Amino acid sequence: MRSALSRVIPFAAMLALGCDSRSAPATVGLPPDPSTEQRAPAVFRARFETSKGPFTIEVRRAWAPLGADRFYQLVSSGYFDNNRFFRVLPSFMAQFGVHGDPAVNTAWESLAILDDSVTQSNTRGMVSYATMGANTRSTQVFINTIDNRNLDGMGFAPFAQVVDGMATVDSLYSGYGEGAPSGFGPDQMRIMAEGNAYLEKNFPKLDFIRTARLVTDSAAAPAATTPK
Numbered sequence: 001m002r003s004a005l006s007r008v009i010p011f012a013a014m015l016a017l018g019c020d021s022r023s024a025p026a027t028v029g030l031p032p033d034p035s036t037e038q039r040a041p042a043v044f045r046a047r048f049e050t051s052k053g054p055f056t057i058e059v060r061r062a063w064a065p066l067g068a069d070r071f072y073q074l075v076s077s078g079y080f081d082n083n084r085f086f087r088v089l090p091s092f093m094a095q096f097g098v099h100g101d102p103a104v105n106t107a108w109e110s111l112a113i114l115d116d117s118v119t120q121s122n123t124r125g126m127v128s129y130a131t132m133g134a135n136t137r138s139t140q141v142f143i144n145t146i147d148n149r150n151l152d153g154m155g156f157a158p159f160a161q162v163v164d165g166m167a168t169v170d171s172l173y174s175g176y177g178e179g180a181p182s183g184f185g186p187d188q189m190r191i192m193a194e195g196n197a198y199l200e201k202n203f204p205k206l207d208f209i210r211t212a213r214l215v216t217d218s219a220a221a222p223a224a225t226t227p228k
Contacts, residue, residue: 029079029104031111040065040072045163048080051207052172055165056215057127064116064159067129067137071159072137074216079104080212084199086173086186088207095130096209097140098188099155100196105139112138116157125166126158128207143169155206172207196214 061068074080079099087095099105114135122128122144130140134155143162144151150151162169176185186206190198199206 011109029074029077029081029099029101030107031073031077036183038069038072038076040068042063044072046071046075046212047215048165048212049210050085050130050168050172051210051221053165053168055168056163057160058158059165061159063120064157065183066113066116067157067159068134068210070113070129070137070139075212075214078212079108079139081210082193082196084186084196084203084206085172085208086188086191086199087142087179088172088176088205089178090174091146093144094169094174095140095141095142097117097130098191099139100199102193102195105192105195108139112136115155116159118152118155120122120158122151122156127160127162128158145170158163175205200227 040059040061041059042061045056047054047056059068059071065151074097080097082100083096083098084100085094085096086098088095093122099108112135115137120126124146126144127141128151129137130142131137144158145166177183179185180187186199186203
């Protein structure tokens with residue numbers, strides 16, 4: 001699929017449209033064989049280590065089953081390692097999920113998932129997929145940094161919530177603003193095609209994900225709390 005929430009129409013289009021790129025082998029982040037795709041647990045957590053510190057996302061499959069399953073596959077494969085937070089808009093959201101290796105982006109490009117029903121609101125700390133329209137969710141996600149419940153009616157279905165480390169999310173570099181062609185920030189199509197080489201050369205201040213790993217004891221995780 002082409003680019004996601006960088007293609008979410010005007011306000012939605014405000015939504016739509018990692019460290020050293022040499023550190024991860026090309027096989028990291030590739031999609032699983034369809035015969036071995038895993039269904040996500042009812043509740044699980046993923047810890048993200050970033051250039052600004054850690055944060056933890058708790059996923060609840062009942063909120064958006066297909067989105068939860070895809071996120072579980074992405075984290076399990078190491079997909080988010082070395083990803084940049086390429087679209088961080090103050091008082092709105094922080095978006096990531098384009099891989100630093102163009103070959104990995106190509107491998108996921110046609111693997112969009114069907115939409116989930118919107119059962120939760122896009123309030124602060126909630127996590128949803130970027131989208132270009134119906135049934136186009138793939139690998140890009142965003143963290144709401146304010147109350148964006150106006151996105152609920154546009155079909156953005158939260159599947160998870162940041163339960164620890166929102167201060168880290170709030171501190172992500174946002175100086176480049178909106179992406180091209182609406183602004184002067186990163187062009188998502190060029191990220192897809194050129195990977196981190198393009199970002200390192202043109203947008204060196206972007207923060208990035210060092211690693212994203214499943215938290216092994218997350219099945220026993222307590223209910224999520226509202227991030228402050």
